[in-house]
Every structure is written in structure tokens, then in C-alpha cells.
Amino acid sequence: MLKVKNLNVGYGNVPVLFDLSLEVKQGELVSVVGSNGAGKSTLIRAISGILKPYSGEIEFMGERIDNVPAYKVVEKGIAHVPEGRQVFGKLSVKDNLLLGAYTIRDEKIINARLNEMYELFPRLKEREHQKAETLSGGEQQMLAIARGLMSNPKLLMVDEVSLGLAPVIVERVLEVLKVISKDVTVLMVEQNVQEALEIADRAYVIQNGRIVMEGPGEELLESDMIKKAYLGL
Numbered sequence: 001m002l003k004v005k006n007l008n009v010g011y012g013n014v015p016v017l018f019d020l021s022l023e024v025k026q027g028e029l030v031s032v033v034g035s036n037g038a039g040k041s042t043l044i045r046a047i048s049g050i051l052k053p054y055s056g057e058i059e060f061m062g063e064r065i066d067n068v069p070a071y072k073v074v075e076k077g078i079a080h081v082p083e084g085r086q087v088f089g090k091l092s093v094k095d096n097l098l099l100g101a102y103t104i105r106d107e108k109i110i111n112a113r114l115n116e117m118y119e120l121f122p123r124l125k126e127r128e129h130q131k132a133e134t135l136s137g138g139e140q141q142m143l144a145i146a147r148g149l150m151s152n153p154k155l156l157m158v159d160e161v162s163l164g165l166a167p168v169i170v171e172r173v174l175e176v177l178k179v180i181s182k183d184v185t186v187l188m189v190e191q192n193v194q195e196a197l198e199i200a201d202r203a204y205v206i207q208n209g210r211i212v213m214e215g216p217g218e219e220l221l222e223s224d225m226i227k228k229a230y231l232g233l
């Protein structure tokens with residue numbers, strides 16, 4: 001579904017990702033794990049079309065998207081849940097969700113989508129008219145995910161969903177992602193290596209802008225390198 005080949009990207013003339021290649025197949029939940037500053041958000045921004053690569057290829061559903069502007073990437077079926085949630089605090093839960101559906105013109109489809117989100121996240125339904133800034137951190141993260149899903153994406157990319165959440169909330173949010181991944185392919189990037197590997201079908205480890213390891217999540221959890229470098233074991 002998604003193929004990234006020899007991607008080089010950075011900010012101005014400061015390179016961040018080096019010859020990075022990865023692949024996400026339809027129906028998979030793929031995690032990219034790495035420490036602060038490894039380049040995880042940069043990777044997601046490049047796929048989203050927010051950052052233009054220096055070189056390399058990004059292919060989605062058989063089509064090159066590395067020169068496609070961000071708004072068109074959304075239309076092609078890739079949603080991006082950014083780091084730090086970034087919900088619109090002064091807007092209601094419902095209005096935040098509706099913003100996620102800006103690529104859809106048909107009001108019937110939008111309403112159907114809204115109801116699907118409320119089924120998936122009953123808490124959001126209860127708080128439909130509440131300002132987003134009054135939600136708890138976990139609820140805001142659910143809202144950010146639901147907003148991403150409003151566009152009915154084929155691929156949902158989630159940046160650091162666990163950041164700032166209590167462990168039990170992290171588990172709940174990740175469980176939701178696992179459920180979602182039965183219908184929507186998911187690419188998530190995470191610093192929370194343990195949890196991200198546990199739920200991933202496959203995962204990549206990124207260090208200083210390079211992929212250093214890849215494999216099934218469970219396999220990586222067993223590797224000495226991961227245990228030493230990321231799990232403090």
C-alpha cells in the first residue's frame with residue numbers, strides 16, 4: 001500500500017532522514033520506533049506531503065506521492081494524526097470532528113461518518129458539545145484519532161499517540177488503534193517502544209534518521225539490541 005524508497009529529507013539543508021526505506025501492506029499495523037530526534041515525525045511529515053524530499057520515492061496505492069501537496073495526499077486517502085494532538089481547544093468536539101471531514105462534500109456521508117466515530121468512541125458522543133480543551137488528555141487523543149478517521153482514510157498515520165498519557169490510558173488508546181487496524185491500515189511512530197512493538201504486526205527501528213532493524217513486533221521485542229537500547233533490560 002505504502003512504499004518508501006531511499007528517502008532523503010530534512011529541513012533547509014540539514015538532512016534528517018538518510019536513504020530510508022520502508023513498506024506498509026494493506027491491513028497491517030506497522031510501528032516505527034525510535035528515540036527523541038530520531039526522525040519519526042519527519043518521516044510522517046514527508047509522507048503527508050508537508051515536507052518535500054530531497055530525493056527518493058514515496059508510493060501510495062501504486063502512485064507516486066512525493067511531489068503531491070499535503071491537501072491532495074489527504075484526498076488520496078492518507079490521514080495524519082499529528083504529534084501533540086493539536087485539537088482546536090475552543091471548538092466543540094463535534095466541530096473538531098467535522099473539520100476532519102473537509103475533503104467530503106456529501107453531508108449524508110459526513111453524518112454517517114460522525115455516527116461511526118461516536119460508536120467507536122462513546123465518550124466523544126457524550127461530550128459532543130463540550131469544548132475540546134476541556135477534555136482529558138486521553139480523550140483529546142481519542143478525538144485527534146477520530147478526527148483523522150473522519151476523512152475515511154485508507155491509511156491512518158499516528159504520531160506519538162502515547163505522549164503525555166498515563167500508562168493505562170496509553171493501553172486503551174493503543175487497543176483502539178488495534179481495533180481500527182482491522183479496517184484501516186495503520187502506520188504509527190512511537191517513542192514508547194515496548195507498547196508499540198507489542199501491538200505491531202511489523203515494526204522498524206529508526207536511529208539517527210536510519211532504519212537499523214525491522215521485523216515482526218514480537219521478534220523485535222526479543223532482540224538484545226532492543227532490550228538494551230530501549231527497554232533498559
Ligand SMILES: Nc1ncnc2c1ncn2[C@@H]1O[C@H](COP(=O)(O)OP(=O)(O)OP(=O)(O)O)[C@@H](O)[C@H]1O
Nearest residue numbers: 011016034035036037038039040041042043160191
Ligand atoms: N521544523 C524543523 N526545523 C529544523 N529542524 C527540525 C524541525 N523539526 C525537526 N527538526 C530536527 O529533525 C530531527 C528529527 O526530528 P523529529 O521531530 O523527526 O524527531 P522525532 O523522532 O519525531 O522525535 P520525538 O520523539 O522527540 O518527537 C531533530 O534533530 C530535529 O531537531
Ligand SMILES: [Mg+2]
Nearest residue numbers: 040041083160
Ligand atoms: Mg516526533
